[in-house]
Amino acid sequence: MTLQPDSLLAGYRIERVLGAGGMGTVYLARHPRLPRSVALKVLDRAADAEFRARFDREAELAARLDHPNVVEIYDRGADAGHPWIAMRYVPGTDVGGLIRQAAQGLSPQRAVHLLAQAAAGLDAAHRRGLIHRDVKPANLLVGSDNGAEHVFVTDFGIARAGDDAVRLTATGAVVATLAYVAPEQILGAPIDHRVDVYSLGCTCYEMLTGTVPFGGRTPAAMVAAHLDAPPPRPSAVRPGLPPALDEVIARAMAKDPHRRYPSCGALAAAARQALDAPPPTGPAPNSAVPQRVRRTTVAVVAAAVAVIAAVAVAAAVLLTERGASDPAVTPVISASAEPTATPSPGATVSGGPPPITAWGRDNDLVALFPGLLPARPDGTGYQGARCADLNVLNNGGAPAVSCTQDNGITWTVWSFRRGDPRRDAMYTTKIENDTTREQPWTRASGTGRLRSSYYPGGGSGLLTVAFDDPARAWTIIDVGWDGHTGQDLVDTWWATAPL
Numbered sequence: 340m341t342l343q344p345d346s347l348l349a350g351y352r353i354e355r356v357l358g359a360g361g362m363g364t365v366y367l368a369r370h371p372r373l374p375r376s377v378a379l380k381v382l383d384r385a386a387d388a389e390f391r392a393r394f395d396r397e398a399e400l401a402a403r404l405d406h407p408n409v410v411e412i413y414d415r416g417a418d419a420g421h422p423w424i425a426m427r428y429v430p431g432t433d434v435g436g437l438i439r440q441a442a443q444g445l446s447p448q449r450a451v452h453l454l455a456q457a458a459a460g461l462d463a464a465h466r467r468g469l470i471h472r473d474v475k476p477a478n479l480l481v482g483s484d485n486g487a488e489h490v491f492v493t494d495f496g497i498a499r500a501g502d503d504a505v506r507l508t509a510t511g512a513v514v515a516t517l518a519y520v521a522p523e524q525i526l527g528a529p530i531d532h533r534v535d536v537y538s539l540g541c542t543c544y545e546m547l548t549g550t551v552p553f554g555g556r557t558p559a560a561m562v563a564a565h566l567d568a569p570p571p572r573p574s575a576v577r578p579g580l581p582p583a584l585d586e587v588i589a590r591a592m593a594k595d596p597h598r599r600y601p602s603c604g605a606l607a608a609a610a611r612q613a614l615d616a617p618p619p620t621g622p623a624p625n626s627a628v629p630q631r632v633r634r635t636t637v638a639v640v641a642a643a644v645a646v647i648a649a650v651a652v653a654a655a656v657l658l659t660e661r662g663a664s665d666p667a668v669t670p671v672i673s674a675s676a677e678p679t680a681t682p683s684p685g686a687t688v689s690g691g692p693p694p695i696t697a698w699g700r701d702n703d704l705v706a707l708f709p710g711l712l713p714a715r716p717d718g719t720g721y722q723g724a725r726c727a728d729l730n731v732l733n734n735g736g737a738p739a740v741s742c743t744q745d746n747g748i749t750w751t752v753w754s755f756r757r758g759d760p761r762r763d764a765m766y767t768t769k770i771e772n773d774t775t776r777e778q779p780w781t782r783a784s785g786t787g788r789l790r791s792s793y794y795p796g797g798g799s800g801l802l803t804v805a806f807d808d809p810a811r812a813w814t815i816i817d818v819g820w821d822g823h824t825g826q827d828l829v830d831t832w833w834a835t836a837p838l
Contacts, residue, residue: 342366342381349418351379351425363394367428370413377413378428381421391422398424400469401495408460410480410493429491431483434546435476443549443577447584449488450546451610453481456490457539458603464492465532465602471495472530474538475519476545517558518551522566522594532603533596539603540570540591543610547584548576552592555799555821559751566594583613701728701738704754707811710837712740712752721837722748748832750818757813774825780804784838785811791825802828804838 341364342353350371357365357378368379382394398415405411411427434453437445444450457479464471471478473494480491521537523530541552552571553564570592572585587609593599600606695706697715705712713720720726724742729751737754774793780786785808792801802818802825816838820828 348379348381348421349416349423351377351423353379368425370425376428377425378410380424380426382423383421394422394424396495401426401493403467403469404464406460406463408456408490408492409463410491426493427491429480429482429493431481433477433481434479434490434542437481438476438545438549441549445546447547447580447614450543451607451614453479453488453490453546454539454543454610455604455607457492457542458607460490460492461532461535461539461603464495465535469495470530470532471535471538472524473516473519474535474542475516476542479542517561518545518554520562520565521596523596525562525565531596533599533601536599536603536606537592537596539606540588540599543591543606544571544573544588547573547580547588550576556819558801559753559817560749560819581613581616583616584610587613698728698740701740704738704740704752704814707814708752708838712742722746722832724748724750746820746831747822748818748820748828750816750832753815753817755813755815776825776829782838784808787811789829789833791829793824800824800826800828802833804833804836 341356341359342348344353344355346353348368351366351368352371354367354369354376357367359365363380363382366379366381368377369375370377380394382391395415398412401410402412402415410429413425413427415422415424417423434457437453445453457474461471461474471492474492478492478494480493482489482491519538519541521530521534524534544552553561553568556564570589573588574580574582574585587606590598590609591600591606600609695702695714698705705714711721712726713724716727720742722744724744726740726742729739729741737756739751739753741749741751743749775790776792777788777790780789785806787804787806787808789805790803793799800820800823802816804816804818806812806814818828818832820832823831
């Protein structure tokens, strides 16, 4: 239900909509007794219990803070089954809006100015034992203070107290926004305030370059990059930036929390110092971006597949937590659909075409998809794709093969242990928005399900293929295409895929 202008909710007079999401709406409203406007966040009655718990938590935790760089909470309650929060209205935009207005990122001076204010608000929260856990440009509102830009940290809906072990998502999941999520959040490891340092580092990178770190990838590939890829260098994207900022981002986005800055303020201070650092006198560092980075285990990546869910005026991502696996066994999916230990070179698949022997640990997986995957790593697959082992670490991850086509389409064939619930999670917890389409499919080889969508955060069309037949039931094919839609992939890739 959308409240109409001039209607009342808990005495607040609605003026207009400021933003809306999948479970609620934010309105500009007039306070019933005081001469001021407020931002009134109203939750839909249809919201589930988990979402309501996060909503209540936002009011409770943010109300503990009193800092000029944190949005002030005035009141909360419920009216006719609609929970609501009244908070300070900040006329203006957010940091994400400023980035969109700039062609190649903000000026370094402006970015560092905004960074320092956001850091001050976050450090205030950390001193009170609160961890935001979803720092991103959309959650940094930008107003005016006597003509100067003033930042307010907002949306503590998934924050938690540092000593609070209660999770607010079902089955132990963790919530964050994919482009800014710290590795330890993905892995379900213990977290502290340094997850906010990491996310603020990602935000700083975006302010400086106009792009998110590890952008232009499918969600699973973006997760893998957060876990294993080196932090991106801003100067490689925008050569005019002070090179010292590369070191700032590298430390802020360190995989190991202990190697990051000890506070958001320390990050901001280092960024300010980097602006004044003299240019290097030696040769410029190599700005080449590696075409492939070492990925984490398939089990971890599959466990960290993201769900984009609209929440008020910002999107959040649900990342499922890593499950247990036996580090002593590297399973594959054989033609009989039973997981086995890694086959030795020369292992065969009974029946059908000649056995696949050139892929080593991936032999059985490749044998399941003739025509799609090449029989040898130096061959070409469907639509001329060049394919390679995903180069997972040898710690119990199941095989996977990643392929790239000349037209930019990339796809990965993942395998899972028999009965591993993360296989279903990778399919069902994909991108959820109004572009998502799901349908059953039937071909001569069998049946399955197909899901297509568009991921606005990465500007990519996405396609996920699942199989019903026992031989392939524990595999998933994940397809992405930058600058295109999910329907483009259905028409261009799926229509003639040899599956």
